[in-house]
Amino acid sequence: MAASLEERLTELEVRLxxxxxxxxxxxxxxxxxxxxxxxxxxxxxxxxxDLQAVRGTLGQAAQDEPPPPHY
Structure with a gap:
């Protein structure tokens, strides 16, 4: 029984x-x-x-352009 207990303890130590x-x-x-x-x-x-900066630049550029000639 002592050998069995020792084997079980060794197995638990290995698993740990x-x-x-x-x-x-x-x-x-x-x-x-x-x-x-x-x-x-x-x-x-x-x-x-970067995307917000590009959007801001594009929005300003569109506002600065004059309307098309057909208006």
Missing amino acids: SFVDDTIVALSDTVAAHDRQLHALRNALDALRG
Whole structure:
């Protein structure tokens, strides 16, 4: 019975080691995804700013043009 208990304890220690490795790997993956998400959000914010600037320029250019000759 002592050998069986020892085997069970060893098996649990091995499984715990694998679980710890898995947790570390998942944590690293989540951290990498978080960094990538922040970079993508920053890029999206920059693109939104560029789009608003272009829209503002296009809107002003259309207002500055005289009406077509048929008016």
